[in-house]
Amino acid sequence: MVSITINGRELKTEKDITLLQLAKSEGIGIPTLCSHKALIPYGACRLCVVEVSKGQKTKIVNSCAYPLREDGISVQTNTPRLKKIRKNILEFLLARCPEVEIIKKMAGAVGVKEKRLPKKKVSNGQKEECILCGLCVRVCNEVIGKEAISFVHRGADREVAAPFYSQSKDCVGCTACAFVCPTGAIKVKESGNKRNIIPWNTEITLVTCEMCGISFAPENSGEYLKTKLNLPAEWLKLCPQCRRKVAAETMGKYDFASRKVFLKR
Ligand code: FES
Incomplete structure (x- = not known):
């Protein structure tokens, strides 16, 4: 078993499950677009970023691809730094796929409304709907x-x-x-x-x-x-x-x- 805290909540869990799996099972919301429980984590969208701290060190990791192996780490899922990263990613995704409902919704939820970035150019007048999540x-x-x-x-x-x-x-x-x-x-x-x-x-x-x-x-x-x-x-x-x-x-x-x-x- 591994003991960690997420947003100040002390939790115990089995070794090797991912941070995202634990957060989901505890009802802690982390946005994702490229994760699926049937598939090996790939880390394409990077929306699931969280801050992981141990001692004085803090790093940003993809929670979908971070297996829990050590005791005593502290995780934050919604700091201003993380919100800014997600906002930037969603701004890019919205510029690429401005017509896609789920992107519009997720972008709106983090406060991205105006399109600051130029739209992706597509051939044959087709709209781009693929976010390359794989x-x-x-x-x-x-x-x-x-x-x-x-x-x-x-x-x-x-x-x-x-x-x-x-x-x-x-x-x-x-x-x-x-x-x-x-x-x-x-x-x-x-x-x-x-x-x-x-x-x-x-x-x-x-x-x-x-x-x-x-x-x-x-x-x-x-x-x-x-x-x-x-x-x-x-x-x-x-x-x-x-x-x-x-x-x-x-x-x-x-x-x-x-x-x-x-x-x-
Ligand atoms: S869900 Fe896309 S990088 Fe983790």
Whole structure:
């Protein structure tokens, strides 16, 4: 166990959890944009900065990537210095993505209203919505086990893209990238049995349920999961609702003729 204080509150916690995890579990608010509990900390947005003091020394660290290992540290989460850092970061983010709701809201909360910095120039009149937090790249790699997208270029041209800006063979169409994106930058459109992941120029074919005829899961991610999780061959034939109905009927709980569910006690 490790003993520390956060904003004057004495706390005991297990070793090696991060400062951000402890603060969250204690209801202490620290703003974040690039942290996700399923992913390894990356420290991209730097909004989660806190002051950590031991003895006479104080340093500023990213709380999402600071594992607690030593006793006796004292943490402050909202000093004037930290507020200024967050305000500066949000000013940059707002200049980059002025239309993104969550950025506008977070910037407003720290008092950034006017845009002092010039807007980022974007091509084709498209609005910039990506803050380069890397959550999409990391979820694809760390959770799905694929490398369908990655960072490309440097400096002001840095962005996330599929290899050569065309459909990646690695993409299983799961849309985990869109799910974790904090700004909604990854748009997905579905029409009939096709799913388009717009920023990756990717089109995926969906499997059609043999019973009800709706398109419900990407063909290649279904195949990938079937192999990875050792699922039965018929797993991809029915959509989740029809699978549940069939399972219920098999157990005598669902009557297809009357469409009634009979609960057994
Ligand atoms: S949440 Fe810690 S750096 Fe982004």
